Amino acid sequence: MDEGQLSRGTKAWWWVAGIAVIVYALFPVAWIVSLSFKTPSDLANLQFLPTNWVWDNYDNILVGDAQNLFLSALRNSVGISLIATFISVVLATFAAYAIARLDFPGKRLILTTALAVAIFPVISIVTPLFNLWRNIGLYDTWPGLIIPYLSLTLPISIWTLSAFFRQIPWELEQAAQVDGATTWQAFRKVIVPLATPGVFTTAIISFFIAWNDFVYGISLTSTEAARPVPAALAFFTGASQFEEPTGAIAAAAVVVTIPVVILVLLFQRRIVSGLTQGAVKG
Amino acid sequence: MAAITLKDINKTYGDGFRAVQDVNLEIADGEFVILVGPSGCGKSTLLRMIVGLEDITSGEMFIGGQRVNEKAPRDRNLSMVFQNYALYPHLTVYENIAFPLRLSKTPDKEVDERVRRAADLLELNEHLERKPANLSGGQRQRVAMGRAIVREAQAFLFDEPLSNLDAKLRGQMRTEISRLQKRLGITTVYVTHDQVEAMTLGDRVVVLRRGVVQQVATPRELYENPVNLFVAGFIGSPPMNFISATVVGGRLHTPFGEWTLPESRSADLSGREVVLIGARPEAFEDASIVSDTVRDHGVVFDATIDVTEWLGNEQYAYVPYEAPEDIRAQLAELERELDSEALRTQLVVALDASSRIPEGTPASLWLDLRRVHVFDPETGENLTVKAMAQRGEATPEPARGNGGPPAEPGDSPAEPAAP
Numbered sequence: 001m002d003e004g005q006l007s008r009g010t011k012a013w014w015w016v017a018g019i020a021v022i023v024y025a026l027f028p029v030a031w032i033v034s035l036s037f038k039t040p041s042d043l044a045n046l047q048f049l050p051t052n053w054v055w056d057n058y059d060n061i062l063v064g065d066a067q068n069l070f071l072s073a074l075r076n077s078v079g080i081s082l083i084a085t086f087i088s089v090v091l092a093t094f095a096a097y098a099i100a101r102l103d104f105p106g107k108r109l110i111l112t113t114a115l116a117v118a119i120f121p122v123i124s125i126v127t128p129l130f131n132l133w134r135n136i137g138l139y140d141t142w143p144g145l146i147i148p149y150l151s152l153t154l155p156i157s158i159w160t161l162s163a164f165f166r167q168i169p170w171e172l173e174q175a176a177q178v179d180g181a182t183t184w185q186a187f188r189k190v191i192v193p194l195a196t197p198g199v200f201t202t203a204i205i206s207f208f209i210a211w212n213d214f215v216y217g218i219s220l221t222s223t224e225a226a227r228p229v230p231a232a233l234a235f236f237t238g239a240s241q242f243e244e245p246t247g248a249i250a251a252a253a254v255v256v257t258i259p260v261v262i263l264v265l266l267f268q269r270r271i272v273s274g275l276t277q278g279a280v281k282g
Numbered sequence: 283m284a285a286i287t288l289k290d291i292n293k294t295y296g297d298g299f300r301a302v303q304d305v306n307l308e309i310a311d312g313e314f315v316i317l318v319g320p321s322g323c324g325k326s327t328l329l330r331m332i333v334g335l336e337d338i339t340s341g342e343m344f345i346g347g348q349r350v351n352e353k354a355p356r357d358r359n360l361s362m363v364f365q366n367y368a369l370y371p372h373l374t375v376y377e378n379i380a381f382p383l384r385l386s387k388t389p390d391k392e393v394d395e396r397v398r399r400a401a402d403l404l405e406l407n408e409h410l411e412r413k414p415a416n417l418s419g420g421q422r423q424r425v426a427m428g429r430a431i432v433r434e435a436q437a438f439l440f441d442e443p444l445s446n447l448d449a450k451l452r453g454q455m456r457t458e459i460s461r462l463q464k465r466l467g468i469t470t471v472y473v474t475h476d477q478v479e480a481m482t483l484g485d486r487v488v489v490l491r492r493g494v495v496q497q498v499a500t501p502r503e504l505y506e507n508p509v510n511l512f513v514a515g516f517i518g519s520p521p522m523n524f525i526s527a528t529v530v531g532g533r534l535h536t537p538f539g540e541w542t543l544p545e546s547r548s549a550d551l552s553g554r555e556v557v558l559i560g561a562r563p564e565a566f567e568d569a570s571i572v573s574d575t576v577r578d579h580g581v582v583f584d585a586t587i588d589v590t591e592w593l594g595n596e597q598y599a600y601v602p603y604e605a606p607e608d609i610r611a612q613l614a615e616l617e618r619e620l621d622s623e624a625l626r627t628q629l630v631v632a633l634d635a636s637s638r639i640p641e642g643t644p645a646s647l648w649l650d651l652r653r654v655h656v657f658d659p660e661t662g663e664n665l666t667v668k669a670m671a672q673r674g675e676a677t678p679e680p681a682r683g684n685g686g687p688p689a690e691p692g693d694s695p696a697e698p699a700a701p
Contacts, residue, residue: 174335175368177355179382179429189385193372 057251073232092157100165118155164198284346291341316484549665
């Protein structure tokens with residue numbers, strides 16, 4: 001709303017800077033989109049736009065040879081990521097609420113442990129996990145990926161949510177109780193509506209982390225039973241062994257980007273910050 | 283509407299800190315009671331114990347004759363205005379005010395009626411559809427009040443409701459709260475650290491210090507007959523002056539001369555060597571403009587005024603003086619407790635605006651001895667008030683935590699012997 005007060009020069013500079021950022025961020029995406037529409041002979045012709053726009057690559061992964069590989073991977077990715085996100089958000093909501101609202105021994109310990117887990121390099125635990133999973137039968141199963149994904153998503157979820165809950169004034173809950181609400185009513189009618197944006201933000205971050213994972217995906221799976229998309233892309237083959245599967249990979253990359261984009265657009269309105277503004281003075 | 287009774291109320295925190303100690307208080311139905319004291323005196327804790335947001339460590343609390351110690355806040359049927367308003371940011375002003383009614387499943391028609399009535403009263407009609415974030419501080423404050431009055435609560439509780447407003451708005455809202463309370467006639471407990479709010483709003487004022495009730499009295503009684511140094515120093519702006527004096531045969535030797543107290547203010551000085559004399563700024567006057575009829579009731583002394591502040595309707599003059607070290611230390615300690623800082627021992631003297639005493643020259647000042655108090659420097663007790671009580675001239679209410687019901691008009695304490 002301050003735009004009207006900016007001078008024309010400043011405004012122009014903002015536009016230039018903004019466009020530069022957008023080009024920098026979106027150019028690789030545009031390249032992949034363009035690749036996915038190219039014919040195999042076009043791939044290395046150093047042209048940005050395809051000479052012929054073809055759907056071959058999409059046909060290949062959705063109904064053609066790579067169909068089995070891709071569709072099962074897509075199903076695995078969606079399922080595993082959603083389940084991991086759901087569990088992590090539910091657990092993190094309870095944990096963060098307790099951390100923000102209650103005073104109990106070991107509170108700092110939980111937060112520092114969460115942080116320690118988050119900074120632990122994934123690659124260093126993947127080998128022992130591989131052995132363990134094979135021994136207890138979790139190798140190449142959905143739970144076998146969901147559990148390690150929780151170790152990635154829980155720490156960040158707990159941290160973001162507890163920071164978010166801390167911003168909600170404690171007094172709102174007390175005010176609701178004085179106004180005649182039970183603890184549950186105060187939570188449902190006051191805290192939940194205020195916490196929703198934070199929970200959605202956390203859910204989206206968790207989903208991205210699980211969705212984008214490659215190391216666990218490729219190490220802890222061996223078949224279509226549980227292999228997620230990022231890992232499956234590595235198994236794509238061309239029409240012959242002399243042909244690179246670049247086009248198919250590009251098409252698959254575009255397809256897996258779409259749910260993420262839809263998700264963000266869908267919940268964009270939910271992620272508006274500053275909803276708590278106006279609750280209290282200042 | 284209900285009376286609130288506190289019996290031997292104590293609050294001890296987990297670390298052993300006693301925030302509230304043995305508070306006894308009877309708040310009559312419809313009475314406006316102020317809890318006042320410097321920060322950390324336990325006034326907010328006491329209020330939160332009444333509303334049920336803090337547990338009562340020991341003692342009993344009755345609201346409308348019913349014991350409420352074990353009741354949850356929602357079962358006490360009280361309404362509260364929080365210091366930071368605690369409005370629900372996701373609801374409109376209308377729904378904020380309607381919130382308590384929605385919780386009690388009031389029919390929509392009645393909700394609408396009562397919300398509109400409250401909004402009328404607080405002039406919030408044009409803002410009903412807005413969100414709290416878009417309101418000014420004063421408007422938010424009124425919404426918080428609206429939420430409190432929309433329900434037929436047994437009592438209103440205010441926790442420093444005006445401290446977030448600027449000075450001008452605070453004055454307006456103060457009048458507004460007073461008007462609203464008189465109109466609705468609901469028992470009100472109001473916490474503040476601002477003594478102007480305490481003096482102007484309350485039927486009775488409870489002065490707290492470190493969790494202990496010092497005095498429960500009408501604002502006038504507090505001002506004219508403070509029971510101890512703390513109350514005397516806390517109530518009044520500029521504060522009461524304290525002058526050290528040595529007792530020599532019933533006469534008082536002060537840095538400003540030798541004074542003898544009149545019969546009406548005399549106190550039991552036997553066995554005491556040092557006392558503190560308390561005199562409010564307005565007990566002093568420029569000796570040259572004191573009329574002859576009253577001159578004999580006071581003493582005239584010479585003092586050097588170093589600064590004067592002329593305010594139009596009156597002026598304040600500052601007279602620095604030397605006090606013995608131990609008395610100085612004690613006064614500094616008192617100041618610290620009152621959230622201020624004494625840089626030097628000085629008299630603050632209120633002079634008539636027409637007085638033309640120049641700064642930096644010795645001047646002749648007059649002190650009305652009928653309006654001074656004598657304090658015990660060790661215990662802080664007001665010996666004058668004590669002596670008056672013993673003589674039966676006035677009946678200041680007992681010092682420690684015994685707030686009786688408000689005085690009936692018939693038996694109000696006799697005015698101290700001021701003309």
